Amino acid sequence: MPDEDDLPRTLQRSPKKARDTWSAAHDSAVEQYGEGERAHRTAFAALKHGFEKVGDHWEAKAEKGPSDAQAARTGEAARRGGETAGGVDANASKEHLQEVARRLDVEGRSRMTKDELVEAIQRANDRATRRARE
Numbered sequence: 001m002p003d004e005d006d007l008p009r010t011l012q013r014s015p016k017k018a019r020d021t022w023s024a025a026h027d028s029a030v031e032q033y034g035e036g037e038r039a040h041r042t043a044f045a046a047l048k049h050g051f052e053k054v055g056d057h058w059e060a061k062a063e064k065g066p067s068d069a070q071a072a073r074t075g076e077a078a079r080r081g082g083e084t085a086g087g088v089d090a091n092a093s094k095e096h097l098q099e100v101a102r103r104l105d106v107e108g109r110s111r112m113t114k115d116e117l118v119e120a121i122q123r124a125n126d127r128a129t130r131r132a133r134e
Contacts, residue, residue: 008040009132010053011057013057014051014057014058018047024046048084048087052087052088052100055104055128055129056132062096088118104124106121106124
């Protein structure tokens with residue numbers, strides 16, 4: 001299991017359950033694939049099943065499940081990769097996404113479509129993570 005200091009910073013600012021989920025999945029992936037990017041991607045995929053990125057940290061989702069179309073893919077389609085929502089729970093309700101956008105102070109959120117909310121939250125998350133690194 002990685003030391004606390006070895007975890008990605010967004011996880012260091014997240015609840016213990018999120019850290020434990022990522023660490024357990026990462027350890028298992030390292031055993032199967034070896035250390036590296038694939039193990040990290042696998043760990044984040046497992047994390048996104050039960051958590052969503054909000055700003056510069058991860059929070060538990062109300063309901064577990066795939067967070068975007070890429071996460072819902074299985075088999076060969078999943079291995080081919082594709083665009084993800086970057087930790088945003090794109091499968092959540094529009095109301096939930098608007099609440100997350102409100103918490104992140106996303107302007108114009110009340111007029112946005114669901115897809116626009118997902119993109120705006122991704123940008124807000126990226127900004128918050130950059131600020132937290134400074």
